[in-house]
Amino acid sequence: MEVSEPVLLILLSLAEQPRHGYAILQDTERMSEGRVRLSTGTLYGALARLLEEKWIERFKEQDHSRGKQAYRLTAAGRRNLQREVTRMKHLTRVAALRAARKET
């Protein structure tokens, strides 16, 4: 599954702790410093894909009601997130080196 920015932000949000939809929206906005505001349609489209790929799973909270369903990362989701973060770290390292080289 290819990782877009909304998907990456959702994975990062769930990496910290299980969350339900509204909490994910707030956390992604906070992480992106207000730059990314997911709409509900976008969020649930991404959650549906992630559930299909088994990168996340539903999490039963104590006060679980159908309208407040929480999600959490699966082991596969955590592995894929780590892989994506490693790839991005490598890219930013290369980008910083090349940008510095261009300036000198």
Place this chain on the structure above:
Amino acid sequence: MLALYRFLLHLYPAAYRYEYGEEMLEVLSQVAGENRKGNVLARVWFGAHEAGGLVFGALHEHLRGITGLHGNGRFSSMYSGGRFAMRSEFRFPKATVGLMVAILAAVMWTIEKAKAISASVPHANPPVGPIRPEQFTIVETLLAVLIWAIAAGAIGWAIVFAMRRSGVHHLSEMNPSAGQRSGK
């Protein structure tokens, strides 16, 4: 507003609506509650943003159902289409969704008004001009508004691009070595 969202949720496939409908409504009501504190413009923008997300989301789900793509679809950059990377390709401006909704409402109101006026005027007068509003159906109206809105969006982006103020130019002007933000 929630009534509008409930209506737009019906655009989704039934199975999707059954699985996520209640959750989405719960989230929408929480987000709407938070945005109630903003001014009129902020509330209108929020409404258009959420409505646009629902419409595109519904379209995406229907297309996935039709094409059978599971996890590999590249329908839209808003979803899982594309790696996490800066891409200098044309993106449909989200603000245009709000503009399209407003224009559609205005056009539909104008057509209804013209029909009412036409009905009240004796038909001994010949029609003036090439466009006769009573001949337009809802489908033709939607199509005309959609084409116009897409053209307006493309022209607007082209103007911004020509002025070198598009997102592409902002990204190319970024200096990655000019300080780093503190990590969290």
